[in-house]
Amino acid sequence: MTFRTPLVVATSAGVCALALGTAAPALAAPVAAQEQAMLSVFHGIPGMTVDVYANGDELLSNFKPGTVTDPQTLDAGTYSVQIFKAGQGPDGTPALEKKIEVPEGANATIAAHLSADGTPQLTAFTNDVSRVDAGKARLTVRHVAAAPAVDVRASGQPVFTGLTNPNQDTAQVDAGTVNADVVLAGSDTVAIGPADLKLKEGTSNVVYAWGSAEDKNLALKTQTFSGMESAPHAVRAGGSGAAVTSNSSDQWLAWAAAAGVITVTGVLVGRRIAGRRG
Amino acid sequence: MRDVGLDARIDPVGVTEEGAMSVPEDPAVAGWYRYGPEPGTTQGSAVLVGHVDSDTGALGEFAALYEVERGDRVEVHRAGAEPSAYRVVSRATVPKDELSSSAFRRTGQPVLTLITCAPPFVPERGGYLANLVVTARPERP
Structure with missing residues (x-):
């Protein structure tokens, strides 16, 4: 590529x-606790509504093609993932079956999909978060x-x-x-x-x-x-250095079509100021 | 009745190609970091930035931040919304390369963060070497 x-x-x-981060908020880490992982499932096999089982437990039912689940927290480990035509599990013959390893802290998506030549298959992808x-x-x-x-x-x-x-x-x-x-x-x-x-x-x-x-x-x-x-x-918000020494008294014009306006005052009621710095 | 005399229009800004926050070229205009929270929202840090001065030598609106004190009132007006009022809780000068990313946090206690540049001014090292960071909390009615 x-x-x-x-x-x-x-x-x-x-x-x-x-x-840069001195105090980066720990919010990006989507994994709730140790020894857990995030898993979502994508269904990309046209024309087949399915039920999804993991280690014999039903994970999803009546799962339609073209949908992807929100990530779910689950324990890290190895899962036997089985895809059945809707209503035929867990004792029937799965349409697809694969052992998938979900490592601790991982964020993965299992995709049920067609291969290049049209054969249904399961593929596990790691999501870069x-x-x-x-x-x-x-x-x-x-x-x-x-x-x-x-x-x-x-x-x-x-x-x-x-x-x-x-x-x-x-x-x-x-x-x-x-x-x-x-x-x-x-x-x-x-x-x-x-x-x-x-x-x-x-x-x-x-x-x-x-x-x-x-x-x-x-x-x-x-x-x-x-x-x-x-x-x-970084925030580079300086220019000539004028603010270091001078007491410039430029007058700014009134603004039109503004997205917003900020005023800073030392008084209780904010008021707009005409001639600031003098 | 003290007035630090900061009164600036706000335009939304993003980031430069180098990954720094964009700052409106006009030192009379403040920039709002549009990827982060808006002023007046209930979570995170809404960031407004302004040039302290321009390359032509004019003093910027945000130069007034140098005079801001704890307890000063900050008001942000937006089209179609009630003004959002804040009270200044802190003012700090930090070296430019140590500006905390928490100034840009998107969750947690709501604050308004005002940033401009601060001395030392060393032209051969690109101008100002520090940021002045003013933090304000929403004013409770």
Whole structure:
């Protein structure tokens, strides 16, 4: 995979942002306690409503294609995950079965999906919920569709190239809304989209490209994790040094079309001031 | 009846390409860190920033923060909302590279954090080397 777009500003962790934290709030850590992990489940097999079992216990019922669960806390460990057609578990024959190891502190998503040639399978992905730089969001794309290699584009520019099933690629991008589409690798043939992806600052956004090219039901589904924001690593709010020495008495004009106004006063009732500093 | 004389328009700002908080070029305008909490919300630190002075030598509105004292009243007016009133609880000068990320926290007790630049001023090292950080808590009615 290569990044070759100005969208991708930082592909590695923000060294500056990380160096700064003296009292970083411990909010980004989504894991509630030791020896636990976070798990969510994505269903990307078209046309089949399922029940999901973990170690014989029903985790989800009547789980529909194209949905992803919110992360759930569970004990770290090895789970036997079984997918049944709705109503056929746990004693019937599972449609899919896999042992999945969920390490302590992990944040994982299990995806039930089609392989490149259309065979149902289970894949466990680790969700990157580490901090992103101020002003950024993380974009991850997972190819879980019965489709060949693809490129992912934002505003027509490739962000990820040559992505194959069942792999993922990830990058930090500027927060905001991007118009994304998925094309057959190396071509301009649009396979999915375009779609607007709202990438909120400080979030991690996982986009599943799922479905089947042959059945013409390729689609995107986004899973978002929040709380990964970083503070800006500096505030440079000085210029000439005039404030060090002078008592300039510039008069500022009245403002129009303002987003807001701040006043600081030493009196009980805030009042607007005409001629300040004299 | 003391008045420190800070009265500035607020524009939303984000971050620069280097990952620093953007500051409005006009030293008469304050910047609100738009990725963080808004002034008046119930959680976290709403950050307003302003230039202490401009490259042309004009003094910025936020230069008045130098005179702010504990107990001073800060009022933030926004379109379509009641004014949010705060009382200053602390004023601190910190070296620029030690500005705490907690100034930008998005949860916890609501505060208004006002930031500008502070001496020492060393042009060959990029100008001001410190930040002046004023913290204010919501005024209880």
